Amino acid sequence: MAASDTAQVTSVEHLLASKELVVICGSGGVGKTTTAAAAGAMAAAHLGGKVLVLTVDPARRLATALGLEAFGNKETQVPRDLFTEAGVTPRGELWAAMLDTKQSWDDLVRRHAPDPETRDAILANPLYNNITGKFVQSHDYIAMERLHDLHASGRYDLVIVDTPPTRNAIDFLEAPERMADFFSSRLLRWLTVPARSRILSTASKPFYTVADRILGSQFLADIAEFFILFQTMYDGFVQRAEAVQRTLESECTTFVVVSTLEPAPAHEAEFFLKALAERDLNLGGLVLNKVLPDYLLDPQTGALAERLADQSASVAEALVAADGDVGEAKAVARVLGEVADSYANFRVVATREAEQKARLSNRPEVVATVPYLDSDVADLAGLLDLGTRLWS
Ligand SMILES: Nc1ncnc2c1ncn2[C@@H]1O[C@H](COP(=O)(O)OP(=O)(O)OP(=O)(O)O)[C@@H](O)[C@H]1O
Ligand SMILES: [Mg+2]
Numbered sequence: 395m396a397a398s399d400t401a402q403v404t405s406v407e408h409l410l411a412s413k414e415l416v417v418i419c420g421s422g423g424v425g426k427t428t429t430a431a432a433a434g435a436m437a438a439a440h441l442g443g444k445v446l447v448l449t450v451d452p453a454r455r456l457a458t459a460l461g462l463e464a465f466g467n468k469e470t471q472v473p474r475d476l477f478t479e480a481g482v483t484p485r486g487e488l489w490a491a492m493l494d495t496k497q498s499w500d501d502l503v504r505r506h507a508p509d510p511e512t513r514d515a516i517l518a519n520p521l522y523n524n525i526t527g528k529f530v531q532s533h534d535y536i537a538m539e540r541l542h543d544l545h546a547s548g549r550y551d552l553v554i555v556d557t558p559p560t561r562n563a564i565d566f567l568e569a570p571e572r573m574a575d576f577f578s579s580r581l582l583r584w585l586t587v588p589a590r591s592r593i594l595s596t597a598s599k600p601f602y603t604v605a606d607r608i609l610g611s612q613f614l615a616d617i618a619e620f621f622i623l624f625q626t627m628y629d630g631f632v633q634r635a636e637a638v639q640r641t642l643e644s645e646c647t648t649f650v651v652v653s654t655l656e657p658a659p660a661h662e663a664e665f666f667l668k669a670l671a672e673r674d675l676n677l678g679g680l681v682l683n684k685v686l687p688d689y690l691l692d693p694q695t696g697a698l699a700e701r702l703a704d705q706s707a708s709v710a711e712a713l714v715a716a717d718g719d720v721g722e723a724k725a726v727a728r729v730l731g732e733v734a735d736s737y738a739n740f741r742v743v744a745t746r747e748a749e750q751k752a753r754l755s756n757r758p759e760v761v762a763t764v765p766y767l768d769s770d771v772a773d774l775a776g777l778l779d780l781g782t783r784l785w786s
Contacts, residue, residue: 406762407785409678410437413648415545415553415641416678420652421662422559425683427452428771429652430556431460432781435774438488439477443551446489448540450558459773460490480775498536499526506630512623521620533558534569542638567673574635648678653754655685655747660754667757679760681784682751687765690744703734
């Protein structure tokens with residue numbers, strides 16, 4: 395896209411203009427999916443080119459905002475009309491797809507299975523569905539895998555990838571490496587031993603006899619078959635995992651960390667920023683989301699709120715008309731007192747947020763602050779509105 399890599403990147407707009415892959419990460423519920431969609435909508439509207447947002451489990455309202463009734467792995471174009479209805483003539487195209495883990499695993503198996511028989515046997519294996527659904531880092535790996543795939547396809551100028559709500563945001567950075575490790579692991583070899591050779595070693599025989607009794611021999615046979623079949627895909631998988639890793643490390647890829655300023659997510663964001671630096675991965679920017687407004691920090695309004703709390707009774711008297719009764723004045727005084735207290739509480743939180751922000755902001759060059767919005771994003775106009783705050 396437009397700007398060159400050497401130009402200084404000072405905003406999310408510049409960042410998206412200079413990269414081809416953007417990975418949006420952060421802890422659960424901070425606004426990753428919303429940020430990914432808003433960034434994609436802005437890029438399609440103002441930068442041009444073909445932009446794809448790969449989302450994970452978007453809220454129904456968000457999917458509807460993108461004009462997508464049901465979107466799965468298949469990439470779908472967001473109707474141009476939605477942009478014009480929102481008062482914007484888009485320079486490019488916005489596409490969206492969802493990360494369907496199960497379907498993506500099936501595609502991987504189809505790609506890597508050595509022959510049609512093995513492919514069908516894996517897909518039909520009773521453990522396969524279960525395991526791909528619950529595989530450690532299965533979602534993480536698939537997210538990275540699809541990112542690599544879509545980028546390599548060359549169909550898009552910019553791919554923005556939302557990441558799954560991981561317990562630990564570091565997990566998916568390591569997913570490709572772990573996948574490669576898993577396929578070459580001793581554990582996998584060990585698991586496949588009993589079925590490869592029915593002659594069990596004396597040492598492991600008691601284990602399998604007990605396991606057989608508890609789990610049933612069919613279960614063990616299914617496990618063994620599954621792993622043996624899976625191992626036939628070893629080379630393909632390891633090569634892929636390495637290619638995915640290279641894509642993550644490449645110059646055209648950047649990571650954007652999203653966080654709120656609450657202590658736990660902010661702490662995790664800090665940890666994540668450090669982890670990216672340690673891995674020499676490109677940190678593009680930090681998005682601080684759902685931030686309280688700056689005016690709460692203004693000492694003058696703070697002093698006003700304190701005065702209101704102290705003098706709520708006299709202010710109430712002045713407000714209630716001369717013929718208003720005493721009860722009414724008291725009620726108004728209570729409301730004013732509560733409002734002033736509540737303002738003071740918000741001020742305390744905003745002050746803590748500002749401290750947190752100062753701590754986090756000293757690392758990345760691009761820091762965008764998005765305020766806490768009163769209403770959920772319901773349409774493309776809402777998404778572009780949020781995106782505008784992200785942009786500058
Ligand atoms: N700036 C904002 N102001 C108010 N609400 C917001 C803001 N950003 C996001 N939200 C709301 O917060 C909720 C969580 O957002 P979102 O789904 O984007 O988070 P997420 O990080 O993707 O969550 P998960 O980790 O579960 O995938 C949604 O209801 C979304 O509409
Ligand atoms: Mg999400």
